[in-house]
Amino acid sequence: MWLIALLIDGIVQGLQFSLLAVGLTLIFGLGGVLNLAHGQFAVIAGMVTALLLDQGLDPVPASAAGVLATGLFGFLVDRSLLLPAYRYSGETRLLLGLLLTLGLSFVIEGFLNYSVPYVALSLHLPWPSVRPLGIPVRTASIVVSLLAILALGALLLFLRRTPLGKAIRSIMQNEVGAALCGIDPARMRTLIFTLGALLAGLVGITQGLFASLGPEMGLELTVFALIVTTVGGVRSIHGTIAAGVLLGIVHAFASFYIGAYVTFIILLATAALTILWRPSGLLGYWT
Amino acid sequence: MGALLTATGITKYFGGLPALQDVSFDVLQGEIFGIIGPNGAGKSTLLHVISGVVVPTRGRVLLKGRDITGLKPHRICRLGVARVLQTPRPFPSLTALENVAVGAIFGRRDGGSQAWQHAADVLAFLGLQDRAAVAVGKLNLQEKKMIEVARALATGPELLLLDEVMGGLNPTEVEETMHLIRKIRDAYGVAIVWIEHVMRAIMGIAERVMVLNYGEVLALGSPAEVARDPRVVEAYLGKA
């Protein structure tokens, strides 16, 4: 019984890792910017939602507004802060993107810690748990999984079925120039960055459902997303999604049996060794 | 005179596609050896293999009988093979003299205290002594190319690899560069392997010419022999 509960927890947490990391992968693959403020995006959605709930708004519209606000924030970041990075190519762009988003993450974290230090998002469902097949499952786990699977499914459909999505995949995998696909690269970058921010925003909400989300959790979320992206392959969407679920399960079991510190060290070591052993990602071929 | 450089069976695949297939040739001491071929024939890849930037899939490169296949570029440079890149890439944060001194200090086996003098000598030989203290960013393209050549010569090579130095030059400049290449060979006694797709220039001064096509040797011999070869005429000259 314990094992199944742990497994379910791991999968649910893993799906959220996937959601967060897949945005990171898309943004890096397409724009060459490794967004070190990605976890902070999730936190923004959570904080906006929590503040709207305090204002008496219902949870569903409040959550939707939180996610949309994050998407808008992502859009603005791409059109302002990152423009100087996009002006360069190669190593210079990578470095500039890395340091600008690192700076952004501190700005967001500093601002939230200052303005809403004691706010936390914790959403509660009317029925705390259900018992399908006699196994007690938290309703929150089911809702979070459904949201994550819906979002990932929609993303995959978009990437596979629409011409724009196909162009995005071919650019990411073969490094074909966007111009060859007849698409304006700047607009595609903005679209993907906004999409990544929306997905991160959704993770902010699901974290609030699954456990609770505070203003200080941004860096931790960013690091989890980085680990998942690295292990899954920085250019592989399927690899990233698979790695998220896999590492979520590892995380749940390892935290339970050997403790949080060792678990985190194992995950970090997996990411570091992946880079040294196979930089395209352990699950990189799954595309 | 014996062979300075011997390449046997050089083969290189890039992701399953052959860039070079079974290329064999040798270069004699003090010889000007031209390599021609259309774009994508594998000329630059061959220079990459000789200078150690690319490790061949199969085949051996010997320098005076010593196997240098797979050595790192800086080792090969110190053994006496200097490379001039197609687009000049002098170090922008150094002056002209410092650029050349890098070659003299790090590229020679006998660098030591003489290095700065060597660098100044080479710069003077190429007529750039007045530009010694200038940051290379302020030089024009032709001067940058000469800095690149000077840096290579300063490493004290026995073999100089030139990569399409004629690109973008007008007929007068082509004439001057041809003259310069002969002058370099005569003054420094180096052998020169020179790849180019400007045919006329290479036919004029190379003592032997090798024609590459789709990574394979199509013909090898004196310029006159090569120019008469029907396969060369068909594959290359015919279209030119």
Next chain:
Amino acid sequence: MSTTGSWLRYATLPSVGLVLACLPLAILGSALYARLATQMLAYIAYTVAFNLIFGHTRQLFLCLGALAGASAYFSVILTRELGLSPWLTVLLGTALAAALGTLFSYISVRRGLGVIFLGIVTLAFSLMFENLLLGLRDLTRGETGIVTKGLGFGILGERWASYYVFLGLLLLALALYQALVSSKIGLALRALSDDELAAELAGINVVRYKVLAAGVGSALLGVVGACYAYYNGYVNPSIFSLVGVDVVVLVMLLFGGMGTLLGPVLGGAVFTVVNELVRPLGPLNLLVYGALLIVLFLAFREGLVVALRRATGLPLP
């Protein structure tokens, strides 16, 4: 110009030494200022190390605090548990930091890791180190940390004596830096940071010089980190955290100017003052650092030294 240049080259380091040696006279024995001044010297030394690693060879180490901390904890634990002399264990800690930095650099150069991958690997190391400290509670006492007072490093217990110990360390580091960059090694570093392929083709062993720069820089991080542990009276994970060291050093180097002798000194001095000014803001100082990182990288990437060179016309080192 070249005579002014060589005059400045010889005069700069003694002038820096003299100014810093007189600093205690100016702040008249205040304990708070003594502490800030000593901290400043340690951070300037960290920045000199990062200048070698990142400023000259573009190796993005996001584990500066972790390397300094690895040396510090190694030294303190050996001294406390085995009763070894702190002089010896500081050397052992330094050797550990140097070995780790050399290893990271060697692997990344040989594997051809770009700036992103080296950044992720070293960031992962930082976080692993922090979690190791928190997890190995018996040895490290977790978040509380270890008291280092009375472990036998007497001179680092006295206020102004320790200031001059750190000043000595810093001046040694600056002298070593100047000797390195004005030798043929410096020429190699400048050439390879411009163009690695062209440098390799001109006979420069790119792997060796990048690894050398990272190794020397890491050793410097190690020795300063270990001495800081004894000076500070205790060690805990937050003293060597990413936000506490790496981000601060990055900002100091960017502001002062990468690849210069004076850059770390000026950047470190200015930001010690800035840090004191924003301290009352509490959590907002993280915001200030983030904003500074962004602004510096967007608008002031060449740094203070280059700006001063342009303003004064002097070839400042």
